[in-house]
Amino acid sequence: MSIPAVSDLTHNTGPIYWRTDPEFEKHRVQSAWNGYLPERYPIAIVVAHSEIDIINTLSYACANGLQVSCKTGGHSYSVCFLKKDHLLLDMSCFKTLEIDNEASLAYADAGVTSRQLHDALSIVGLAFPVGHGGDVTLAGFLVGGGQGINCAEWGGMSTFNIEAVEVITATGEKILSTPDHSPEYLWAARGGGAALFFVVVRFHLRCYPVKKYIAASTFFFKASDLPTVVEAIKDGATKISRALQIMVSLISTSEAASAPCSSDDESHLAVLSTLAFASDEMGARKMYSSFTTHVKLPIPLQHTYPKKIEVEDIFTQTTNLRTCARWRSDNILTYHPSKAANILLKHFSIVPSKQTQALIIWRPAHDYPDAAYSAKGSFFISTYTQWSNKHDDIANRDWLYELYEELSPFSSSHYLNEFDREGRAHLIHRCYSSKHWKKLLKLKNLHDPLNIFG
Numbered sequence: 001m002s003i004p005a006v007s008d009l010t011h012n013t014g015p016i017y018w019r020t021d022p023e024f025e026k027h028r029v030q031s032a033w034n035g036y037l038p039e040r041y042p043i044a045i046v047v048a049h050s051e052i053d054i055i056n057t058l059s060y061a062c063a064n065g066l067q068v069s070c071k072t073g074g075h076s077y078s079v080c081f082l083k084k085d086h087l088l089l090d091m092s093c094f095k096t097l098e099i100d101n102e103a104s105l106a107y108a109d110a111g112v113t114s115r116q117l118h119d120a121l122s123i124v125g126l127a128f129p130v131g132h133g134g135d136v137t138l139a140g141f142l143v144g145g146g147q148g149i150n151c152a153e154w155g156g157m158s159t160f161n162i163e164a165v166e167v168i169t170a171t172g173e174k175i176l177s178t179p180d181h182s183p184e185y186l187w188a189a190r191g192g193g194a195a196l197f198f199v200v201v202r203f204h205l206r207c208y209p210v211k212k213y214i215a216a217s218t219f220f221f222k223a224s225d226l227p228t229v230v231e232a233i234k235d236g237a238t239k240i241s242r243a244l245q246i247m248v249s250l251i252s253t254s255e256a257a258s259a260p261c262s263s264d265d266e267s268h269l270a271v272l273s274t275l276a277f278a279s280d281e282m283g284a285r286k287m288y289s290s291f292t293t294h295v296k297l298p299i300p301l302q303h304t305y306p307k308k309i310e311v312e313d314i315f316t317q318t319t320n321l322r323t324c325a326r327w328r329s330d331n332i333l334t335y336h337p338s339k340a341a342n343i344l345l346k347h348f349s350i351v352p353s354k355q356t357q358a359l360i361i362w363r364p365a366h367d368y369p370d371a372a373y374s375a376k377g378s379f380f381i382s383t384y385t386q387w388s389n390k391h392d393d394i395a396n397r398d399w400l401y402e403l404y405e406e407l408s409p410f411s412s413s414h415y416l417n418e419f420d421r422e423g424r425a426h427l428i429h430r431c432y433s434s435k436h437w438k439k440l441l442k443l444k445n446l447h448d449p450l451n452i453f454g
Helices: 025-028 051-063 114-123 138-143 185-188 223-239 279-293 311-320 337-348 391-408 424-430 434-447
Strands: 016-018 042-047 067-072 087-090 097-100 104-109 162-169 174-177 200-206 214-223 245-252 270-280 302-309 328-334 356-364 379-387
Touching: 016 025, 025 042, 025 379, 042 051, 051 067, 097 302, 104 114, 104 311, 104 328, 114 311, 138 200, 162 185, 174 185, 185 200, 185 434, 200 214, 200 223, 214 223, 214 279, 214 424, 223 245, 223 270, 223 279, 223 356, 245 279, 245 337, 270 302, 279 379, 328 337, 328 391, 337 356, 337 379, 337 391, 379 391
Parallel strands: 042 087, 067 087
Antiparallel strands: 016 042, 097 104, 104 200, 162 174, 162 200, 214 270, 214 302, 245 270, 245 356, 328 379, 356 379
């Protein structure tokens, strides 16, 4: 099916900012959450207010030999949606949300945020593994895989809770993709964000009974204990519940709130955090007890016992991690956490910015359904460089690149949403298995032969 060519965009109901407009640069800058903005300039920013606006934009692109990129919230470390001479389709206004309590389903537009979905679901006793940032929108989060809150228990990755997806194709056709109808779009929407061939308009999401008691505990270690800590997690974590989220951060002592001083005054600390998602306090304490029994940790400098928190506290903590305007990230998935930890320690000894942090998350094994998402690894290791001064861009960029070049031999895959798509774009295929990457590209060539979604 083809759509009639649109010679201009005057019938769009949303605003359009052409590159020659005085307001263009303001909106280009505001489109991104990251202050480290690449020097890439779309031909226009098209703010869609309706599905007709999307169809008109695709038609205009096709008629004029242009390509289209899409954004909702702009929470991309690499600002991957800003592309030279593209039409940037801004779908941040798509925020309609409906909840079917009896069916445990949410029907959420692409621009719905984690906080918006969580708040609506909690009213009716449901939950979804939303992003850790309250302002993160669903579209980019889910098509990149979605490593969400309590996702280890709820689907493995958040993207596997997409039951169906409403899309608009490169030819302007509206399709509801389900496992039984046009399933290739659903297959790609589950993690295929590196090479999509459609615009996601709305998700149909499987939801879960809400966890009424979330408990957080924290252990502080010397940075030099990091390899021992992650190896202990590797040896013992398979014996505990998937509903216990285990994370280890490598942070500067000056950036850690209420951090103890290590005996040898190290510049960094290893901070282990657990989040227990339970139905009551007793259930949370059982998870914590199982963790301390099976995971043989070194003696911590300090630790706190489980304390009840809310999802909003998780959102706030994520927001508070951002102390600088300029960011860059990269990651690996690995089965060799202690070897990777030693490399982290080596590079953090010469890190350009003390605000930079590394995060190591244990990932329970899952047999995922067949979908574009196919990254494997028992540990996720991501690093977030952040700094304030533009003059420090090159130093932070190069430091991150060199760190992950050295980590590369221990990588089994990468998580697309936090992959360095600026510095290592040529390796983006490693976010997928070889088989799934080939299938994704084959589907894109079939359904988007003109490469509208370039």
